Amino acid sequence: xxxxxxxxxVPFFAAMLxxxxxxxxxxxxVIVASIVSLLAAMMALLSVxxxxxxxxNLGGWESPLAIRFxxxxxxxxxxxxxxxxxxxxxxxxxxxxxxxxxxxxxxxLALLLHGSLVALWLSMDLFNWYVTLELLGLAAVxxxxxxxxxxxxxxxxxxxxxxxxxxxxxxxxVMLYGQYGTLDIALLATLTEADRVTQTALLLISAGLMLxxxxxxxxxxxxxxxxxxxxxxxxxxxALVVKAPLFILWLLWSRVAPSELAVPMGxxxxxxxxxxxMIGGWSACRTPHLKTxxxxxxxxxxxxxxxALGLLLHWQLxxxxxxLWLFVxxxxxxxxxxxxxxxxxxxxxxxKRLNSLRGMTLTMPVALFAFAVAGGSLIGxxxxxxxxxxxxxxxxxxxxxxxWPWALLVIIATLLSAAxxxxxxxxxxxxxxxxxxATEHGKSAQWLALLPAILVWLMAxxxxxLLQLMxxxxx
Amino acid sequence: xxxxxLILDLILCLVLLSLAVAVVEVKRLYDSIILFIAFGLILxxxxxxxxxxxxxxxxxxxxxxxxxxxxxAAYANLAPKKHLQNSHRSWLAVGFSLAAMVWLVLSLxxxxxxxxxxxxxxxxxxxxxxxxxxxxxxxxxxxxxxxxLELVVLLLALLGMQQLRLPSLKIAYPWPLLNAWGRYLxxxxxxxxxxxxxxxSSGPGGAFQSGALLAAGLIVLRLNHVIPGLSWQHAWxxxxxxxxxxxxxxIACLTAWLGQGWLDYPASYSASLIFIxxxxxxxxxxxxxxxxxxxQQEAAS
Numbered sequence: 001x002x003x004x005x006x007x008x009x010v011p012f013f014a015a016m017l018x019x020x021x022x023x024x025x026x027x028x029x030v031i032v033a034s035i036v037s038l039l040a041a042m043m044a045l046l047s048v049x050x051x052x053x054x055x056x057n058l059g060g061w062e063s064p065l066a067i068r069f070x071x072x073x074x075x076x077x078x079x080x081x082x083x084x085x086x087x088x089x090x091x092x093x094x095x096x097x098x099x100x101x102x103x104x105x106x107x108x109l110a111l112l113l114h115g116s117l118v119a120l121w122l123s124m125d126l127f128n129w130y131v132t133l134e135l136l137g138l139a140a141v142x143x144x145x146x147x148x149x150x151x152x153x154x155x156x157x158x159x160x161x162x163x164x165x166x167x168x169x170x171x172x173x174v175m176l177y178g179q180y181g182t183l184d185i186a187l188l189a190t191l192t193e194a195d196r197v198t199q200t201a202l203l204l205i206s207a208g209l210m211l212x213x214x215x216x217x218x219x220x221x222x223x224x225x226x227x228x229x230x231x232x233x234x235x236x237x238x239a240l241v242v243k244a245p246l247f248i249l250w251l252l253w254s255r256v257a258p259s260e261l262a263v264p265m266g267x268x269x270x271x272x273x274x275x276x277x278m279i280g281g282w283s284a285c286r287t288p289h290l291k292t293x294x295x296x297x298x299x300x301x302x303x304x305x306x307x308a309l310g311l312l313l314h315w316q317l318x319x320x321x322x323x324l325w326l327f328v329x330x331x332x333x334x335x336x337x338x339x340x341x342x343x344x345x346x347x348x349x350x351x352k353r354l355n356s357l358r359g360m361t362l363t364m365p366v367a368l369f370a371f372a373v374a375g376g377s378l379i380g381x382x383x384x385x386x387x388x389x390x391x392x393x394x395x396x397x398x399x400x401x402x403x404w405p406w407a408l409l410v411i412i413a414t415l416l417s418a419a420x421x422x423x424x425x426x427x428x429x430x431x432x433x434x435x436x437x438a439t440e441h442g443k444s445a446q447w448l449a450l451l452p453a454i455l456v457w458l459m460a461x462x463x464x465x466l467l468q469l470m471x472x473x474x475x
Numbered sequence: 476x477x478x479x480x481l482i483l484d485l486i487l488c489l490v491l492l493s494l495a496v497a498v499v500e501v502k503r504l505y506d507s508i509i510l511f512i513a514f515g516l517i518l519x520x521x522x523x524x525x526x527x528x529x530x531x532x533x534x535x536x537x538x539x540x541x542x543x544x545x546x547x548a549a550y551a552n553l554a555p556k557k558h559l560q561n562s563h564r565s566w567l568a569v570g571f572s573l574a575a576m577v578w579l580v581l582s583l584x585x586x587x588x589x590x591x592x593x594x595x596x597x598x599x600x601x602x603x604x605x606x607x608x609x610x611x612x613x614x615x616x617x618x619x620x621x622x623x624l625e626l627v628v629l630l631l632a633l634l635g636m637q638q639l640r641l642p643s644l645k646i647a648y649p650w651p652l653l654n655a656w657g658r659y660l661x662x663x664x665x666x667x668x669x670x671x672x673x674x675x676s677s678g679p680g681g682a683f684q685s686g687a688l689l690a691a692g693l694i695v696l697r698l699n700h701v702i703p704g705l706s707w708q709h710a711w712x713x714x715x716x717x718x719x720x721x722x723x724x725x726i727a728c729l730t731a732w733l734g735q736g737w738l739d740y741p742a743s744y745s746a747s748l749i750f751i752x753x754x755x756x757x758x759x760x761x762x763x764x765x766x767x768x769x770x771q772q773e774a775a776s
Contacts, residue, residue: 060739142635
C-alpha cells in the first residue's frame, strides 16, 4: 500500500516543485517524477500479487468514519497503466517539436492529473470520488485550454457538462448517505436494498458518471474536446480520464447495487454500449478530420467497456470483469499511440483533413506504422491486448444460442473499427501529388508514439499472468 | 412561537424561490448578478435557520461575496453588446425540469425518517480528534484527505484561469468614500478573519470562511490601489498559494513514514497540527481567491 501512496504523492509534489521554483529545464524533473511513480506503481502491483488485496483507513479512524483506500489487482493494474502512459506522454511532449508552445503550463497540470487519477483508483469512498472527479475535470479542462482560443468553446462545454455531471453524482451520493449513513463501498454493499431511494440515487450517480465518461448517448462533448486539445493532452484524456468514471460505475453496480436492480440495469447498459459501438464507429467512418476520427473511435471503444459491464451485471457473470479491464488497459495503450501518431502527423503537415495523409508512408513511416499497429489492437487482431479482451467478451456469448445477437453486434462493431482504421492507413499509401518533403520529422517523437502500440501487442505474451491476476480478484 | 417561526420559514422559502426565478428571468445581465448576490445572502440565512452555521458563514462569504465579485469582474470584461440575457425560453426545458423536480422530491420523501448513524460515531470519536467543533473535526481529521484534495482543486482552478490569459482587471481611480471605507474595512477583515480561524477549533468558522473574508480584504485594498497587483512572477505569491496544500501533503507523508499511518496525527500534537494546517490553508485560500478576482498583473506595472 505504501508503494501505491508513493506513486500518488510523487506527481503531486513534483507539480508543486515545478510551480514553485519554475526551473528552466522542467522536462527532466517531470520525467524523473514519472519514472519514480512508475517504479512505485510496479512495486504496488507486485505486493498485490504476493499478498493479496490491502486496505487502509486514512487517519487511522474506524471504517464508517474514515475514508478507505483499497489496493486490489484491478486498481493496481490501472495505477501501473496510468504511470506508463504518463511517462510515455511526458517523454513525447518533451521530445516533439510541435509541443514547444504548451510546455510551461503543461507539466504541472499533467502531474496533477496523474496524482488525481491514482487518488481516484485507490479510493473506495463515494464522497472522496466526488472530490477526485472534480480534480480530474478541472485538470482536464485546463489542459484542453492549452490549445489556445480555438479550443475555448469545446473546453467551456466540457467544463459546464462536467460540473452538471458532478452535481448529479453528488445528489445521488447524498441520497445514499441519507438512506444508509455511510459512504464506504464495502459497507454500503452489505446494507443496500432495492427500494425507491436507492434506485433513484443509483440512476442519478450513473447519469453523472456516464456524462463524465462520455458514454453513448451522453458523448456529444467528447469529439470536440478531445480533438481540439493539444496532442499529448488528447492522449491522456482519451486513454485515462474517461476510464475513471467507468471504474466507479463498475464498483457501484457490481458491489453496491442489489441484484434486483443490477440485472435489469445491466441490459440497458449493454444496449447503450451497443449503441456507442454502432454510432461511434459510423461517425468515425464519416468524419473528414483525422483527430476527430480518433476521438469518435474512443466513443465507440468505450462502448465495449459499457457492453462488458452491462452483460456482467445482466448475466451476473464475474468472468467478464477480466474482459472489461483488459479492454480498458488495451484501449488506453492503443489510443495513446493513435493520438500521439495522429497528432504528430497533423502537426507536421499542418492540415486537419484526412486526405493530407497522402504519401505519409514515405515521409513519416514510423508514425503511420504506430497508427496501424495500434489500430490492429482496436480492431482486435490476434495476438494483441485488444484480441484477448474481445475473446473473453465473446466467449460467453457464443456458448448460449440465446446470446448470439450480442455476438453479431460485436462482429459488426469489429468490422466498423476495421473500416475506420484502414480508412486512415490506406490514405497513407496513396501517392502524393506533392513530392515527398524528406525533412526531419522528429524521429524520437514518432518512435515514442509507437511504444505503447508495441506494449499492447506485448500484452498478448503476458496474457496468462494477466488473466491469473484477474481470476485472483474475482474469486 | 411555533407559528411565527413557520411564517419566517415560509417567507424565506418564498423569497428564495422567487429570487431564483428572477435571476434566470430578468433581461439585463447586471440585474441578474445583483439578484444572484441577494439569492446567496438569503440562502445563507436559510442555512442558519436549518442549524448549519458553518455553511451559512461559507455561503455568505464565498457564495454571495466572492462569487458576486467574480461575476462583476467578468461582467466588466464583457463586450457592451452582450449585456442582455438570452431571453429565448424553451417550454420543453421548463417542463422537463419540473417533471425531474417532482420525481426527485417523491424519491426523497422516505429519507425524512432515516437514521443518521455516522453522527453518533463521529461524536464518539470527538474526544480523540484534537478539536471540539464536530465540523472542524470532520474536515481536518476524520476526512482530512477530502480537504487536502479540495485545496488542490482550488490550485487547479487558479492554474486553469491562468491558461485563459485574461486581461487584468481595469481598476478605476477609487472614489473618496471607497478610499475612506477601505481604511476601516481592511483591518476589520483581518481581525474577523483571524477570529473565525481561531474560533474554528471550537465553534463555527475555519479556514474556508476566514480565507474568503481575508480575500475580500485583499480585493478592497487592491481596488483602493493600496497594494500592487498580484503577479504569478512573485515568489511570495506562488509560495502562499502553494503553502496550504503543500504543508498538508508533507504532514500526510510524515505521518505515513514516521507515525502511525497516512494522516494519522499523533494524539498529543493533533490540536496544534490542525491549527497550523488551517492557518496555512487560510493564507492559500485568501491569496488564491483574491488572485482569481483581480487576475494576473503584468510584472512591469
